[in-house]
Amino acid sequence: GNSVTQxxxxxxxxEEAFLTINCTYTATGYPSLFWYxxxxxxxxxxxxxxxxxxxxxxxxGFEATYRKETTSFxxxxxxxxxxxxxxxxxxxxxxxxxxxxxxxRGTSLIVxx
Amino acid sequence: SAVISQKxxxxxxxxxxxxTIQCQVDSQVTMMFWYRQQPGQSLTLxxxxxxxxxxxxxxxxxxxxxxxxxxxxxxxxxTVSNMSPEDSSIYLCSVDGLAGVTDTQYFGxxxxxxxx
Numbered sequence: 445g446n447s448v449t450q451x452x453x454x455x456x457x458x459e460e461a462f463l464t465i466n467c468t469y470t471a472t473g474y475p476s477l478f479w480y481x482x483x484x485x486x487x488x489x490x491x492x493x494x495x496x497x498x499x500x501x502x503x504x505g506f507e508a509t510y511r512k513e514t515t516s517f518x519x520x521x522x523x524x525x526x527x528x529x530x531x532x533x534x535x536x537x538x539x540x541x542x543x544x545x546x547x548x549r550g551t552s553l554i555v556x557x
Numbered sequence: 558s559a560v561i562s563q564k565x566x567x568x569x570x571x572x573x574x575x576x577t578i579q580c581q582v583d584s585q586v587t588m589m590f591w592y593r594q595q596p597g598q599s600l601t602l603x604x605x606x607x608x609x610x611x612x613x614x615x616x617x618x619x620x621x622x623x624x625x626x627x628x629x630x631x632x633x634x635x636t637v638s639n640m641s642p643e644d645s646s647i648y649l650c651s652v653d654g655l656a657g658v659t660d661t662q663y664f665g666x667x668x669x670x671x672x673x
Binding site for chain 1: 563600661663664
């Protein structure tokens, strides 16, 4: 079946540091890949998505590239801010079905001033 | 993008009571879903809310405990029945089919439930 594996958190960084949150997946076919963000006390927001190999999703300074050869979709940001502190979820939705996503366990990011 | 709202945003309930959570979307959508997020955990799908027919429940969730309604293409309710402290979670509704995009789910702000 489909699965998503994210790096364990929390990830703790100082402001303006470089961020990488690793995500790898297992799926049949050609899934769409997503990063969602959950700020404290809020629901999930779609951060970015990519629908085919080598696509790069980007939003709010975050980027992730769909790497089919390594089945990865790592999230990166060049310079994090305190306001980026949140939980980040990697997810996939499989083609040919109802598109109900499979979520990773989430990675907590804490950014200190 | 569409606005998805949930009511209530949070509640504290007594054991043995029931709570109904509402999800409203400001445009018609094909699919609506209900998730549970237990403290510090990822999301677990409870059921797909089908318009005009009974909801489709995932393994481990039953209609008697989590009855769902979906009377039209913009509204759904989830009831958490006969609550126990183990039901303390965030309950999230989500939708897809917004603007014809069928591979992406968008989430409401969630309902934070505490059962004493």
